[in-house]
Amino acid sequence: MHKVKVLVVDDDKAVRDSLGALLEVSGFSVDSYDSGQEFLTHRDLWDVGCVLLDVNMPDVSGLEIQQELTKKSGAPPIIIITGFGDIPMAVKAIRAGAFDFVEKPFVDKTILDSINRAIDQNRHPKSAESSTAEATQNLKNLTKREREVLSYLVEGLQNKVIAYQLGISPRTVEIHRARVMSKMQAKSLSHLVRMALAAGIAPIS
């Protein structure tokens, strides 16, 4: 059977190698690159199902590569791998058009799900209008406070910080956040951010 090709760009050899092994035994074929530069100059993208990109690399940052990539036509979906707790960076990546982000260290289900969704979405794109309409509809169900929390989330702020900004307790922020997720029918934070942006919620700043 034809295997879907997945590219891995990460400067850490062990992470690259292990991710390659995991994806290979999961039925993908894998090409890996140890730097953004090498990847950008040497790779055609026509046969690629999706790209896993570490944001935290020395020469060209993941975000820059992402920008380069999305300029090319027919670019595959990009999944950003962020360091532990680097949510602001992740949100920035989503805003710049990444499909999803995954925090290191991750379990296989998380990353495989994300890859499969990315590939699926790429093959059968849901029309932009219909998803935007859905998001806009869901947005109407939010209370004022929930909208506020959402716009901070879109900015990539952590619960603690949002709590400080709004002058409420972090626990309350968590509750609002859970409500926002369920009302927006978001599967993950990255999904939420994408929907919010589609529906025209701008980050606060």
Next chain:
Amino acid sequence: MNILFLISVCIRAFALIWAICFHLRIEYWQVTWICGADEERFRPRPKSPMLRLLGLFLVFSIAALVSVPGGRAQTRSDVGSLTAASSNNFPPVNLLDSEGRLTGFGRELSTAVIKATGGEVSYIHSSRWTEVLDMLAEGKADFIHDTGYTPERTATLDFSEPILTMPERIFVLKDRFDIASLDSLRGQKVACVNQHITHLYLQKIPRIDCVVFATPPEGLKALVDGGVDAFIYPRQIVLYYAQKTHVTGRIKTIGDPVRTLTWHMAVKKGNHDVLVRLNNGIAKVKASGEYHRIYDKWFGKIAIEGHIHKEIAVTIGIVLALGATAVGGFVIWNWTLRRTVRRATGELADSERRFHRAFESSPTGSIVIDDSGIIEIFNEEAERIFGYSAADIVGKNVKLLMPEPDRSQHDSAMQEFLDTGEAKVIGVEQEVSGLRKSGETFPLALGVAECGYGDHRKFIGTIRDLTERKALEERAEKSRMEAVRTQELYLRELQADLHKFSRLSDMGQFSASLTHELSQPLTAILNYLQACRKIMGGTESNTSVKVDGLIEKAVDQAKRTAKILHGLKDMVHDGEPSRAIEDVNTGVEEATTLGLTGLVRRDLSVEFNFAKKKVPVLINKVQIQQVVQNLVRNAAEAVADSKTRHLKVRTAYDREGMVRISVSDTGPGLTDEMRGRLFQPFVTTKRGGIGVGLAISQTIVEAHGGKIWAEPNEQGGTTFHFTLPASIRDEVTLDA
């Protein structure tokens, strides 16, 4: 919390891999047994759809033919009690319980089978097989509830559907690798049970040396004791005894089954009615799941551990243990750090409060400004002198308190000081003019001191109103001395605290990079293990990736984590490290030797140049020795590829009464890029280096109130210096 989650994932991965292995094996057996056929048949073979249809058709037609007489038979003989005969020394199929009653798989199954056809069974049994056959022949029993199938026996018996399959397996000790099949048993000693069907069969194979035992446990014991090379016997029976005698871990099966024997119930030849009834019952018991239950009860727990699986388990165990240690270490480290920060923050707040109180009650006017001239603190005396209230003036520029021309020159003077570090006002008391709120200009004596650290530069101004000088002279002179002293004290305290604070914010940075550094190998370990799980779960068979290789890599990554943590252990200090007065010279000499042990290139020369006198210093000896070791080791590593390999280690008093320890090398020197980042954690240019040596050294030296820095040598190479406050000032400066 995320780390807990991680651990639980590791554990779950572990459990899952095991559950899968275990489950697969059990299932494999059950299916083999229930199919009642050889192990080969169990493996699905592709069949063409046509063949399958044909097969189905055949089955249906036969069923239709058979069902007519079968149906009648049922009404005739599916009621009433039967008597079963069996042997009683073939566990776990047939055996006697502690009270001498027949029990075992055979009895339980036949009870269920007859019950399913609406009747009951009574049992007669004997330890001798020939007697069992007689019981049937003489009509004392209606059927034998289990017997192995041999062609010879069909002369006198009719066999039912199979109720068990037993592969005859070759058992050897676990560490035997030279025996792979029946062929390789030539000339080897093989244990057999006297006159058992396996024995009868093996006798016919030339050049197998049968050693005959009376019972299976004796054969097994001979194998375990090394008296024979192999033991061939029905597998389940051997495993049953092996488990009883706790030797399952020492034996293994090899090669293909010699034969696969089937076990059946049997009736006297021609007793069609009972045979049909038995077959009906067997079919029902298999269909209802009762068969599984009975099978599991008597055979389900028998397991022989696969060789390779055990090793994998051990390896994964080690990996997980290392991983868990790593995570645990990090959690503890994190916790200690947090505690330290909390306490330091508390102390800081405390000393700030004390500082404020001292300021407020000071009889001298005191003002604190930041480095852009903004007033931060304005005490009561200052309020009195200038006529502003603190609330009015705090947050405004200090220029407000000056008349022209000082006012417009102040900004540039301050800037000049910040740029050049040259000050006209700092340190000495000067007479200048001040401007009161009322607009009145007056003479005042101003002393300025700098305090703070790094980005937190602050200036404290003390002000005496000279218009009141005479009136105050006497009182002031006395109290001023005192005030200055207390202020000096608090100032120093504040400075130390600010210093501590700024180090702690470095620690925040440090903590972030540590998290990153640890999450890399953890990610890799998880990936590798999960890949293993997938391979072993068999979801993807056509892969060239090998479990062994992956596990090895996972172990490497776990070691990487362990190494990082090991390097950090020394930074994890809580509370006051114990310090004592030590002689630096001895300490340094010992540490140098320690630092040079275990090096790859040891052909280098070391020159000591020590201060003449003993140099007593209040230190934590272990920590300071660690600093010396780090420097010496770096120096030795630096000269590894140089033509001359020479180190100089010196101790001396410097001009400020500090003790200075220096390590020079003849290495390649520092690149511009490295110079600025030497003391940052995790910055390294070495393969296999972690880049924490100098970071740790800096922490230690500064905690002792000293400094550490590097400078290039004139003849090439690098010198690292660090200083420690001497506990007794020596007037003699030994070295510049």
